[in-house]
Amino acid sequence: DAGVIQSPRHEVTEMGQEVTLRCKPISGHNSLFWYRQTMMRGLELLIYFNNNVPIDDSGMPEDRFSAKMPNASFSTLKIQPSEPRDSAVYFCASRYSGRTDTQYFGPGTRLTVL
């Protein structure tokens, strides 16, 4: 079975540009999570979807960040405009059904904003 798929794996962009990160959850999973990993803040949840509906977006840093899940097999995290402090590794994770299941992580996208 394919795991969580993220693209691109690496992204280098210039400040002010729009960045779109993509995630395909494991088939059959109905919860999807976006996390960010930085040296300063560690791993932190940005937003959480359940059945394609955003449930908790309290971790989204500011209005420059937006996330969508148009269907059960695809989600995007967009940063517009990007800033150097957005440089981080962004992980997508998914799981099936309720909280009793484990979150499975994708390989991450390393974003560098120059």
Add this chain to the structure above:
Amino acid sequence: AQTVTQSQPEMSVQEAETVTLSCTYDTSESDYYLFWYKQPPSRQMILVIRQEAYKQQNATENRFSVNFQKAAKSFSLKISDSQLGDAAMYFCAYEGASGSRLTFGEGTQLTVNP
């Protein structure tokens, strides 16, 4: 808010020896889950082991086992017969009753010496 603390930024162990990684957490909830994730240089987050708070028996997965002390809010990971492939960053994580997010510790970098 829940917090997770890993007091050992770095640990080292000789190949074939045993090592224990420490984790403490703070919560007012009685029902929750605890996890250890491994992050090798590839940066993929890999689930090592999970523990349900309502279970008194400590979880075990092959060479990996935990010592879960609910009253002390302690959740340590023991790796037996350490292998070179165990070298990685290890994260302790908490998921509470809401089931919406993992709260991670700062991580412990494990080095395995041949």
